[in-house]
Amino acid sequence: MTLAIFDLDNTLLAGDSDHAWGEFLVRRGLVDGAWYKAQNDRFYSDYCQGALDIVAYSEFVFSVLVRETPETLAAWHQAFMAEEVSRMILPRGRELLARHRAAGDRLLIITATNRFITGPIAAELGVTDLLATEPEMVDGRYTGRVAGIPCYQHGKIERLEAWLAETGESAAGCWFYSDSRNDIPLLEFAARPVAVDPDAVLRTHAESLGWPVISLRD
Numbered sequence: 001m002t003l004a005i006f007d008l009d010n011t012l013l014a015g016d017s018d019h020a021w022g023e024f025l026v027r028r029g030l031v032d033g034a035w036y037k038a039q040n041d042r043f044y045s046d047y048c049q050g051a052l053d054i055v056a057y058s059e060f061v062f063s064v065l066v067r068e069t070p071e072t073l074a075a076w077h078q079a080f081m082a083e084e085v086s087r088m089i090l091p092r093g094r095e096l097l098a099r100h101r102a103a104g105d106r107l108l109i110i111t112a113t114n115r116f117i118t119g120p121i122a123a124e125l126g127v128t129d130l131l132a133t134e135p136e137m138v139d140g141r142y143t144g145r146v147a148g149i150p151c152y153q154h155g156k157i158e159r160l161e162a163w164l165a166e167t168g169e170s171a172a173g174c175w176f177y178s179d180s181r182n183d184i185p186l187l188e189f190a191a192r193p194v195a196v197d198p199d200a201v202l203r204t205h206a207e208s209l210g211w212p213v214i215s216l217r218d
Contacts, residue, residue: 003169004100005160005186006127007178008111008118011196012093013085016216017121018061019044020084030076031064039107047112048199054133054152058114062135064144065116077120085121092216096177097125106169110160112152112182116142131159141142156186178202187211 011014022040025031039060046052065073100107109122109130115132122130136147149155150160164171176183176190181201187193195206195213206213 002103002105003108003171003174004105005108005110005174005176005190006097006182007114007183007196008109008121008174010179011177012090012097012109012125012216013088013121014090015088016044016113017088017117020088021061021080021117024076024080024084025064028079032189042155047182050153050201052152052182054112054150055066055146056148056154058133058135058146059144061114061117062142062144062146065135067146068194070140073116077116081120081124086123088214089121089124092218094125096216097127099173101126105175108163110137110151110156110186112150112156129163131156131163153182154185156183160186160189181205 110131134147136145175192
């Protein structure tokens with residue numbers, strides 16, 4: 001069995017689910033619209049430039065989770081899936097996952113976006129194994145803090161190595177698909193790196209090293 005690892009946002013999805021969640025909250029009037037949108041856009045710009053403070057951004061996102069009950073959050077996320085995520089899922093992304101399943105590979109999504117947002121998306125894609133930035137919970141409620149190592153840049157490698165040790169899985173021969181310059185460390189770690197609709201920095205890096213560059217949006 002070979003491990004096939006996938007980034008989520010702008011790789012299997014045509015868009016960023018973290019940023020889209022913020023836009024959903026603004027559109028529904030669930031947050032202070034102008035302020036929240038400005039902060040959400042600023043953090044996303046930082047991410048695209050490879051300069052995101054992942055803890056500060058996570059705490060910004062988690063601040064909304066803290067104030068609501070699990071039941072309310074579940075209802076919001078269900079609406080978010082229907083209104084936003086359903087149109088972001090790429091058919092060719094599903095096909096890529098299906099090809100690796102058919103080959104007998106073990107599928108793993110690894111994403112900087114937090115588990116509250118991405119857990120249901122991974123389930124919709126039929127992927128059981130997920131590594132994501134973890135929101136801390138105490139007594140069934142979110143605290144607003146990050147639990148453990150954020151799943152971002154080099155943190156993805158740390159989280160993956162811990163997962164490999166826990167599961168007994170091997171990274172030998174593994175695939176990793178991503179769109180982002182932020183994932184260059186994990187792409188270099190992987191035996192079979194693939195740049196998917198890459199940003200400009202990743203495209204240049206991938207081409208310089210002879211990595212495959214593919215599109216799931218053509």
